[in-house]
Amino acid sequence: SILIQLVVPVLFFVLALFMATLTFNESDDFANIAITRTLLGNRPTIISSRAADAEAAAVTALWDTGTSATRPYEPMLSCACNCPDGGQPALFSGTDCCLYTFDPLTTSYSPFDDASRYCARNQQGTVKGVCATNANGMDVRPGVCEANSVSSFDGYLWRASEELTLCKDQDTVGCDALHIEGYNATAGRYTHTVYAHQSAYHSLPATINSANSAILRRRSGKPGAGIQTTNEWLPAYTLYASGDVVDNENDSTFITSLFVVMGASILTASMAVFPVYERRNNSKHLQMVSGINKVAYWICHW
Secondary structure (H helix, E strand, C coil): CHHHHHHHHHHHHHHHHHHHCCCCCCCCCCCCEECCHHHHCCCCEEEECCCCCHHHHHHHHCCCCCCEEEECCCCCCCHHHECCCCCCCCCCCHHHHHCEEEECCCCEEEECCCHHHHHHHHHHCCCCCCCEECCCCCEECCCHHHHHCCCCHHHHHHHHCCCCCCHHHCCCCCCEEEEEEEEECCCCEEEEEEEECCCCCCHHHHHHHHHHHHHHHHHHCCCCCCCCCEECCCCCCCECCCCCECCCCCCCHHHHHHHHHHHHHHHHHHHHHHHHHHHHCCHHHHHHHCCCCHHHHHHHCC
16 A cells, blocks of 8 residues: 555656656658659559651660550540539640640641630630530540540540559559650650659659650660659748747657656545545444544544
């Protein structure tokens, strides 16, 4: 009983005082992440390029073994075919698509003939019911887009993708795709578009790194050349509303208060040991019958 009433609470108080002297340094250092194909489950990139594009075929052949899968060329679906729902904002800026469109014959961008009318409507969104649904279930602008979207590269990805399934668990498509518009070694211009699955956060840098590494091997003539990409974390800081940095390196208040409360709770609870014991064996009843003063009885337990 003496051990429970005195020694254990004292030990908790001593631990509380000791914990208050400790210094805890919070580490904001995170390990750097190497951007490799392993982040995508080693799934190959689906590449679509023209059969007549010899430079694209040469660059594609220099991809690392097992990291690419080619398929027959299919044109990209023009962004002019985008048909957002009522109130939905455009998925691209006007300067990126509406004002210019890619010409595969000249491998250059030319003004879009329907820019003034389409861009104004696209920025405002369309009314529900204006969009047309093609055979793949895609919502596109009615007319030419409705027919061409089925045989486009976008239509293939839409058709082959499994809904509500992570890219690493997809049966046909993986986490990324690459559509090569044209590779021109003479001009040093390599134009391609990268598609990324929404469940693969590292697909964009990983695919771009793979494509650039293959281009580097082609341009340098060194099959072993490559580019290593690393994601380095920026330091994280927590700020107060005033903008000051929160300094919680030596915040041991919680641990100290925890041991103080535990010690105090045991110390106060130990006072009930003897009254309960005496009530159980009827010694309290015997003392009351013998005429003991009640105030003196309770004070003696303190």
